[in-house]
Amino acid sequence: MRFNKLKVKEIIRETPDCVSLEFELPDELSDTYRFKPGQYLTFKHEINGEELRRSYSLCSAPYENKLKVAVKKVEGGRFSSFVTDHLKVGDELELMKPMGRFVSRTEAEDANLLFFAAGSGITPVISIIKDVLHRKPEANVTLVYGNKGFDHIIFREELEGLRNTYLGRFRLFHVLSREVQGEAIFNGRIDLDKCGQFFETGLLNLSTYHEAFVCGPESMIQAVRDYLGANNFDANNIRFELFTSPGEEKKVEKEVTVEASGNESDVVVVLDGVEYNLKLALDGATILDAASEIGADLPFACKGGVCCTCKARVTEGEVKMDVNYSLEQDEIEQGFVLTCQSHPVTDKVVVDFDSI
Ligand SMILES: Cc1cc2nc3c(=O)[nH]c(=O)nc-3n(C[C@H](O)[C@H](O)[C@H](O)COP(=O)(O)OP(=O)(O)OC[C@H]3O[C@@H](n4cnc5c(N)ncnc54)[C@H](O)[C@@H]3O)c2cc1C
Ligand code: FES
Numbered sequence: 001m002r003f004n005k006l007k008v009k010e011i012i013r014e015t016p017d018c019v020s021l022e023f024e025l026p027d028e029l030s031d032t033y034r035f036k037p038g039q040y041l042t043f044k045h046e047i048n049g050e051e052l053r054r055s056y057s058l059c060s061a062p063y064e065n066k067l068k069v070a071v072k073k074v075e076g077g078r079f080s081s082f083v084t085d086h087l088k089v090g091d092e093l094e095l096m097k098p099m100g101r102f103v104s105r106t107e108a109e110d111a112n113l114l115f116f117a118a119g120s121g122i123t124p125v126i127s128i129i130k131d132v133l134h135r136k137p138e139a140n141v142t143l144v145y146g147n148k149g150f151d152h153i154i155f156r157e158e159l160e161g162l163r164n165t166y167l168g169r170f171r172l173f174h175v176l177s178r179e180v181q182g183e184a185i186f187n188g189r190i191d192l193d194k195c196g197q198f199f200e201t202g203l204l205n206l207s208t209y210h211e212a213f214v215c216g217p218e219s220m221i222q223a224v225r226d227y228l229g230a231n232n233f234d235a236n237n238i239r240f241e242l243f244t245s246p247g248e249e250k251k252v253e254k255e256v257t258v259e260a261s262g263n264e265s266d267v268v269v270v271l272d273g274v275e276y277n278l279k280l281a282l283d284g285a286t287i288l289d290a291a292s293e294i295g296a297d298l299p300f301a302c303k304g305g306v307c308c309t310c311k312a313r314v315t316e317g318e319v320k321m322d323v324n325y326s327l328e329q330d331e332i333e334q335g336f337v338l339t340c341q342s343h344p345v346t347d348k349v350v351v352d353f354d355s356i
Pocket of ligand 2: 299300301302303304305306307308309310311326338339340341
């Protein structure tokens with residue numbers, strides 16, 4: 001079973017438009033929900049007769065032994081409004097096991113990590129920060145966190161608490177767009193210019209960081225990546241997590257060379273050892289939609305190329321993705337694809353969900 005029903009144990013209103021949720025975790029499921037800091041859970045719930053799936057990042061660290069996420073209400077958002085306005089302690093939601101690659105890969109005990117977050121982008125970030133400060137006594141962390149105003153800072157007290165607990169090891173800078181703080185550098189949005197000011201004024205020294213993490217709106221992620229890249233920070237050491245599909249399409253790097261000779265391809269989807277066979281056109285439905293249509297219970301959440309829940313490996317033939325906002329280059333080179341974005345381009349394609 002991909003989803004398990006878990007009961008809401010505690011709900012805390014973190015800001016006027018954000019709540020955190022902790023779930024009861026029965027002992028027999030503790031292995032299933034073991035997670036790496038920075039990973040997310042996919043939720044499934046029927047709201048007003050519509051089955052919705054959404055991903056939410058874990059904001060707890062593994063040592064806290066809590067399964068906890070934070071949901072910020074999006075204006076007009078169906079799932080986030082339900083959670084922030086109607087969900088109660090004792091209610092049940094269906095959850096998939098933790099997934100995601102927004103995790104630290106630095107092994108150094110004296111790791112120096114740099115984080116840029118905005119709004120609800122703090123959720124996976126605080127999980128990684130708590131974990132690294134707790135596990136590695138020689139590690140240091142810097143967080144630049146953007147919000148509208150002080151009242152909207154999610155985990156404000158917890159962050160201050162961490163700064164006091166790990167004196168000198170955790171540097172925290174709030175950047176506010178709608179409230180004025182003493183120094184100009186802390187006012188405004190985290191864009192290319194603002195990011196640059198932190199380094200150019202000498203507040204931060206880019207060359208001292210092993211790894212950088214960025215989580216927030218696409219424009220902020222792009223600005224920080226551009227700045228770090230232009231200043232010789234190794235792109236392999238930058239991790240980013242996007243919460244929502246940007247408007248523009250981004251083409252995947254992979255070159256597609258072999259064209260299908262006919263109009264349709266034979267597509268085989270392998271899931272839990274079972275093969276599903278379908279005929280599919282390049283310009284038709286995606287592999288995820290087509291296989292779901294014939295009864296395959298494939299994993300998915302956003303269907304927008306953002307979350308990576310629908311990831312599988314192409315073991316024969318080639319596919320083309322419409323967009324890809326989440327797979328990294330090394331995953332593409334290993335044959336991984338987002339099935340919610342994939343269409344066959346060769347006569348035969350085998351897509352394997354079991355070899356991820
Ligand atoms: C890997 C991953 C991790 C995530 N982690 C978190 C998390 O920890 N906390 C959290 O609050 N959210 C998180 N999200 C976002 C979350 O999954 C939902 O997309 C979000 O809650 C909106 O869902 P909804 O049903 O309320 O909105 P919908 O009903 O789907 O959308 C309503 C409207 O809001 C727009 N919209 C959708 N999402 C956003 C957004 N994030 N910002 C601005 N506008 C938006 C849509 O374009 C649409 O116009 C994460 C997403 C991903 C992919
Ligand atoms: S379902 Fe989210 S990337 Fe495919």
